[in-house]
Amino acid sequence: MSAYITSTGAFLPGEPVSNEDMEGILGFVEGRASRLKAKILKANGIVSRHYAIDKNHKTIHSNADMGVAAAKQCLERSPLAASRIGMLSCATTQGDLIAPGFGSMVQAGLGLSEIELHTTHGICSSGAMALRAAANNVRLGEHASALVVASELVSRSFKSTRYEAAGGYASIDFKTEFLRWMLSDGAGAMLLESKPRGQCFQIDWIRSFSHADAFPVCMGIGISTDVQDHRTWQDFPTYAEAEAAGALLIRQDVRLLEHMVKLGVDGALRLIAEGLLNVKKLSYFLCHYSSHHFRSKIFDLLDMAGARIDEEKWYTNLYTRGNTGCASIFVMLDEFRQSRRLKAGETVLCMVPESGRFNNAYMHLTVADA
Amino acid sequence: MSNTLEIVRPEVLSEVGQSTLRGLLRVWFDFERRLAKVPIIHRLDVGSFDADDYRRLLLNLRPQVVEGARWITRCASSFDRDYTDVRSVVIGHAKDEHRDYEMLEADYVAAGGSLELIRAQPRNLGSEILHCFLMYRASQPNPVDLLGAMWIIEGLGNKMANDWATRIEELTGYDRNCTRFLRYHADNDGSHMDKLYGLLDRLCANASAADAIVNTARVVGRLYAMQLEEIDNA
Numbered sequence: 359m360s361a362y363i364t365s366t367g368a369f370l371p372g373e374p375v376s377n378e379d380m381e382g383i384l385g386f387v388e389g390r391a392s393r394l395k396a397k398i399l400k401a402n403g404i405v406s407r408h409y410a411i412d413k414n415h416k417t418i419h420s421n422a423d424m425g426v427a428a429a430k431q432c433l434e435r436s437p438l439a440a441s442r443i444g445m446l447s448c449a450t451t452q453g454d455l456i457a458p459g460f461g462s463m464v465q466a467g468l469g470l471s472e473i474e475l476h477t478t479h480g481i482c483s484s485g486a487m488a489l490r491a492a493a494n495n496v497r498l499g500e501h502a503s504a505l506v507v508a509s510e511l512v513s514r515s516f517k518s519t520r521y522e523a524a525g526g527y528a529s530i531d532f533k534t535e536f537l538r539w540m541l542s543d544g545a546g547a548m549l550l551e552s553k554p555r556g557q558c559f560q561i562d563w564i565r566s567f568s569h570a571d572a573f574p575v576c577m578g579i580g581i582s583t584d585v586q587d588h589r590t591w592q593d594f595p596t597y598a599e600a601e602a603a604g605a606l607l608i609r610q611d612v613r614l615l616e617h618m619v620k621l622g623v624d625g626a627l628r629l630i631a632e633g634l635l636n637v638k639k640l641s642y643f644l645c646h647y648s649s650h651h652f653r654s655k656i657f658d659l660l661d662m663a664g665a666r667i668d669e670e671k672w673y674t675n676l677y678t679r680g681n682t683g684c685a686s687i688f689v690m691l692d693e694f695r696q697s698r699r700l701k702a703g704e705t706v707l708c709m710v711p712e713s714g715r716f717n718n719a720y721m722h723l724t725v726a727d728a
Numbered sequence: 729m730s731n732t733l734e735i736v737r738p739e740v741l742s743e744v745g746q747s748t749l750r751g752l753l754r755v756w757f758d759f760e761r762r763l764a765k766v767p768i769i770h771r772l773d774v775g776s777f778d779a780d781d782y783r784r785l786l787l788n789l790r791p792q793v794v795e796g797a798r799w800i801t802r803c804a805s806s807f808d809r810d811y812t813d814v815r816s817v818v819i820g821h822a823k824d825e826h827r828d829y830e831m832l833e834a835d836y837v838a839a840g841g842s843l844e845l846i847r848a849q850p851r852n853l854g855s856e857i858l859h860c861f862l863m864y865r866a867s868q869p870n871p872v873d874l875l876g877a878m879w880i881i882e883g884l885g886n887k888m889a890n891d892w893a894t895r896i897e898e899l900t901g902y903d904r905n906c907t908r909f910l911r912y913h914a915d916n917d918g919s920h921m922d923k924l925y926g927l928l929d930r931l932c933a934n935a936s937a938a939d940a941i942v943n944t945a946r947v948v949g950r951l952y953a954m955q956l957e958e959i960d961n962a
Contacts, residue, residue, distance in 0.1 A: 572761035574774050585775060613895075614773070617760075624757035627750050655921070662925055663753060664746035 361496040362726065363559040365549040366692040367432030369509075370679060371419045374406040375542075383413045384538065385518025388527040398539040407542035407680025409513040417514065420454045424545035425509035426467035428688070432505070432547035436555070440470060443549075444501030447476040449488035449508040449684045452515075452579075464507050474501065481577065482646075483566060483712035484508070485546075485684035486719030490564040492550050502552045509545035510683040515579070515608045516541075524604040529583065536610040537577070542680035546688020554728035557700065559691075563634055566719035567625045569617075576614040576713040580605055615713060622647070622711050623656060623665075625718045630665060634722065641704035641725075643667045644694060646676045646686045647711060667707075686710070687721075702727040735817050735926035745932040751942035752879050759880060759949035760887070766956045772895055779839065779900040786836040786909070788959045790829055791851040793909075795859045796881070797826030802866040803874050811870055814930060817923060821878070832909040839906040852962045854955030861951060865944065872931045875924075876945030880952060882920060885913030 375383060377399050381392060410419040419427070425448065433440050446465050453460035459477030474495070478487040485508035492504035516538045521530055554560065575581070580591045583604030594600035629635040660666040675693050682689055687710050694706075702725050710719040741749060763769050768785060771777040804818040836846045851859060865871050893910040897903065904911065932938045 569761060572764045574770075616891075620757055620760065624754060627754050627757075630750060631754070658921070659749070659753060662741055662746070663749040664741070664743075665750055 359497045359499050359552055361493040361550050361552065361561045362554045363548050363561065363691070363723070364438075364551045364555040365432050365436035365558075366688070366695060367428045367430070367435060367547045368545065368685075368689045368692040369424050369427035369431065370408040370544045370682075370689070371410040371424060372408055372412075374678070375409055376406055377404075380407070380539070383409050383411065384513065384516045385415065387518045387521045387530065390527050392530075392535065392539075394532060394535045395539050398536055402540050402681070403677050404540070404680055405677050408544055410511050410543040411513045411517070415517050415519070417511075419511075419543075421450055421452075421509050421511035421545075422454055422460065422463035422467050424511065424543065425450070425460070425464045425507040425547070428509065428545035428547040428685075429464065429468055429505060429507050432549050436549050438503060438549065438551070438555075440468070443470060443473060443503050443505050445474040445476065445492055445495050445504035446470055447478070447488040447492035447504060447506045449478045449480070449484035449506075451481050451484065451510055451512065451683050454511070460509075461507075464509075470505075480684070480717070481712050481714040482683050482686065483710050483714075483717040483719045485687060486564065486566060486710045486721065488684075489548065489550075489721070490566070490719075493561050493564060496550050496552050499552070504550045506548045506550060506688075507545065508547075508685040508688045510541070510685050511543050512537075512541045512608070512683060513543050515606075520601075520607065523601050524607050525583065525602075529604070532612060533609045534583075534604070534607050536612055537608050540610075540681055541608075542682060544679065544682035544685050544689050546682075546685045546692055548688060548691070554726045557695075557702075557725065557727050559695075559706065559723035560726045562705075562722040562724055564719065564721045565625075565629065565634070566717060567621070567628065568715070568717040569621055570715040570717070573614060573617055573716050575611070575715050576617070577608075577610045578714060579608045581609075583607070610713065617716060618711050618713050618718075619647075619656060621716055622709065622718050623660065625720060626709075627663075627665060629720060635707065635720075637665055637667050639705060640667060640671060640707055642673055642694070642706045643671045643709070644673050644687065644690050644706060645709040645711070646674055646681055646690065647709075700725045735813050735923060735930055737922035737925045738929040741925065741929055742932065744935060744938050745928045748928060748932045748938040748941055751938070752876065752945055755876075755942060755945045755949060756879070756883055758946075759883075759953065762949065762953045763956065766953055767960045768956060772892065772899070775899060777896065777899045779902065782896055782900050782902065782906075783836065783839055783841045784959050784962075785956075786832055786839070786841065787846055787849050788852050788855070788955065788962060790832055790836070790846055790849060792855045792858060792955060793829040793832055795851075795855075795862075797822060797828070799859070799862040799866045800825065802863060803871055806866055806869060806871050808870060814927065817927065828909065828912065831912060835906050835909045839900075839902055852955060852958040854951060854953075854958040858948070858951040858955055861947060872937050873940035873944040875927050875931055876941040876943065877948040878927075879924070879941075879945050880948045882913070882924070884952065889914030
């Protein structure tokens, strides 16, 4: 049995926010402008993104609301009745509630009855994990259809008040500020069915390789600013003390980021060796990394090894839609299929790199016409 | 006559050359992950590596660096006249590196270590096995597979220069006078890669040669990691 992506949808809250306007919304820490913003934005190349909070830090759309909005668009684009959906599989880095699972909130928002529910936990790769679980269910014949929803509302972690509560302007370093100028809000959805419908994508395979055993945490929340303090956020007497210790700040250990590219390449080489991936025959490559992150040496190596994906095959909407974590590949595939005419038989490789503790997911699709 | 030509970077590699390079890349990434789990390298990653660690690292690297010059020279002498071009490259390589250990010793002394102590340091368990393996392979006729060993050891030289040296200075307070050996291999990187591509093109004549190259890279990586693991046991 196969699984097909027969519809997609996306929701990006509010108007696009330019680089100039971001800090006005997220807030100036202690009233002062960031020293690192321009440098970080120059490195990631993002020019606009969306936030679900306003400049008064009021939440306009909850995370579940965004997931529901993306799912509704996805369903509106399909003739399949919502009542026929067998499974709802959801992903987010942090839901609105700590518990229950994010999927419960999305299900309630969509009003779907008696479905099988699945929620994955993680960062960027949680969306790919939710997708794989749903695709496998469809492939096994357990359900004829499944709805997959990935949503992120990370801007709440970037409010100036968060940094003020954790030591203020003086205590902000590159690690704590990096993601503030990188991540933003949004949601995406995919409808999976066991039979093709219209122009759709056959899911050939989804694979992921995690390397948490080899490297320390690269991106995370829950560890205090003091590296000698090994308590995690719930180990503090109060949550207020955890926040004051910086344990609720979202951090990126930038020094470890170079492993991302290597591990991404390693996974692709493994898939080539297994005969699953043929870069010469590939039509498109979707990834929320751009080719300029590949330093010339590894680019040269891949070229010589016959494993380089030509630049004209790369597609990303990272620069205009922002990096929406686990929702990114959903938002990207949605815009990709809305924005061009695809031909049956064309192939698409989607890659989801997660720096959290290094988990990379890959999905191979073939365009089908029913 | 082709055997008298020089080894130069080819325009493109053959199919076998390409798949060998892919295999070598995968062995390298696996080696890097294995290294990251070695206690002393893990300390470097998480920031608890200190000056004692650095001196212990140099102390344990020296025996293999001294022997390194010998296996490369032995390797050169094991290539017969059909491999004159390859032998030229290996001789050049041996000449470049056969006194590297003197730089390492000077770094150790600059870092507060004693010259007598480092010169008297025996091979650790990992260095012993690595040395035995390399000398054995280098003694075989036309040891084509040792390209895999060069891949790992050259790659590591590069990693020491690019990833380790600055990090070690940050964590220990040592300056560049103490990390000259680590930094030394950052030079001439481009020409080294061209040589590598040239050798791959020259030596990956068939699938069995290709397999032998990748396999030797895997073995050398494993034994090198063991040498570093043994630092905490020595």
